[in-house]
Amino acid sequence: MTFTPPAYRLDNVTHFYGDKQVLDIAHLEIPKGAIIGLMGPNGSGKSTLLKILAFAMRPSSGHVWFNGTPQYPFSEAIQGKVSLVTQKPYLLKRSVFDNIAYGLKIRRPPRDLKQRVQQVMAEVGLDFDRFAYRQWHELSGGEAQRVALAARLILRPEVLLLDEPVASVDTRSAALIRKASLAARQNRGTTLVITSHDLPWLFTCSDTQLSINNGALFATGQEITIPGPYTRPHPDNPKWTRYLGDGQVIQVPPAVSTGKTAVIQRKHIRVIRPEKMDVSADNQIRGQVQSMYMTGQHGDIMTTIDAGGISFMLGIPPGQASELNLQPGMPVILAFNSWDIRWH
Numbered sequence: 539m540t541f542t543p544p545a546y547r548l549d550n551v552t553h554f555y556g557d558k559q560v561l562d563i564a565h566l567e568i569p570k571g572a573i574i575g576l577m578g579p580n581g582s583g584k585s586t587l588l589k590i591l592a593f594a595m596r597p598s599s600g601h602v603w604f605n606g607t608p609q610y611p612f613s614e615a616i617q618g619k620v621s622l623v624t625q626k627p628y629l630l631k632r633s634v635f636d637n638i639a640y641g642l643k644i645r646r647p648p649r650d651l652k653q654r655v656q657q658v659m660a661e662v663g664l665d666f667d668r669f670a671y672r673q674w675h676e677l678s679g680g681e682a683q684r685v686a687l688a689a690r691l692i693l694r695p696e697v698l699l700l701d702e703p704v705a706s707v708d709t710r711s712a713a714l715i716r717k718a719s720l721a722a723r724q725n726r727g728t729t730l731v732i733t734s735h736d737l738p739w740l741f742t743c744s745d746t747q748l749s750i751n752n753g754a755l756f757a758t759g760q761e762i763t764i765p766g767p768y769t770r771p772h773p774d775n776p777k778w779t780r781y782l783g784d785g786q787v788i789q790v791p792p793a794v795s796t797g798k799t800a801v802i803q804r805k806h807i808r809v810i811r812p813e814k815m816d817v818s819a820d821n822q823i824r825g826q827v828q829s830m831y832m833t834g835q836h837g838d839i840m841t842t843i844d845a846g847g848i849s850f851m852l853g854i855p856p857g858q859a860s861e862l863n864l865q866p867g868m869p870v871i872l873a874f875n876s877w878d879i880r881w882h
């Protein structure tokens with residue numbers, strides 16, 4: 539029996555900027571060919587983790603294995619196997635063709651360079667005749683992001699790391715970036731780690747989701763973060779609370795220490811019709827369905843519900859969605875118990 543090591547294994551990895559700790563990962567394995575969706579609030583450590591996975595930065599402590607081999611000092615060979623597309627992709631002040639061909643040209647340009655460029659441009663939905671000889675400044679944000687992605691795809695990396703690839707792109711570009719990512723895995727077995735704040739998009743293009751908060755990974759993305767600020771008890775309200783933008787209040791359990799974030803597992807949240815009540819739950823929060831997407835995951839419908847400025851993304855089985863007659867714009871109640879909320 540042969541054993542295939544994971545693409546990555548991380549043990550006790552920490553990272554500090556100065557004396558500020560921004561990463562603390564006890565253990566993480568990323569199987570080959572996985573598409574991992576990495577989510578977490580601003581400043582939670584996503585970009586730092588991607589830079590470590592790209593071997594662009596060495597963690598302050600800990601061990602990183604790549605394909606079963608311990609790394610550090612990292613070799614040039616390993617850096618050629620992993621490619622990171624940063625949040626603001628850097629394009630050379632040249633044409634689209636030159637940007638995409640650049641990585642191959644500085645190695646040994648293949649005879650079929652033009653065909654290779656054509657192929658990756660097609661993968662990211664850029665028509666060769668229209669775009670190949672456009673200059674870098676003649677592109678929209680979404681087109682520039684797709685050129686940056688094509689420039690990495692042409693190098694056929696084993697691992698592709700995409701940091702916020704759809705942060706400032708149009709819906710069509712987001713769909714094309716998703717398609718190109720899935721095709722890279724399907725056609726070449728590429729392993730991908732993708733960060734995004736657009737959770738419905740991230741859920742449709744990843745098969746495993748990881749949540750990161752204050753530099754620590756927690757569980758598998760099956761949680762919803764209820765970000766602060768939290769209000770400590772006072773005479774008018776003896777409970778810990780989170781006031782929402784629209785005046786509603788979420789009851790949270792007492793915090794064990796400051797700097798923690800309230801988190802609840804999706805499975806503890808029930809969606810009910812606005813005229814119903816769930817007397818067993820001490821939180822009954824009014825919200826509105828923002829969007830609904832079919833996913834490959836168990837056939838659930840990923841439904842984003844906004845409640846007073848907090849986004850709750852829940853996977854709802856199709857049967858339940860049709861029972862509730864769920865549709866975008868519909869008001870709903872989210873029922874959950876404060877004692878199911880944990881601090882991370």
Ligand SMILES: Nc1ncnc2c1ncn2[C@@H]1O[C@H](COP(=O)(O)OP(=O)(O)OP(=O)(O)O)[C@@H](O)[C@H]1O
Pocket residue numbers: 555556560578579580581582583584585586587
């Ligand atoms: N070069 C640096 N020097 C000092 N602090 C840094 C540096 N880079 C990032 N940080 C800090 O480290 C923390 C984690 O940053 P990181 O960019 O990894 O988070 P992130 O989850 O990617 O955030 P975002 O979603 O806003 O991109 C933040 O508090 C950030 O301010």
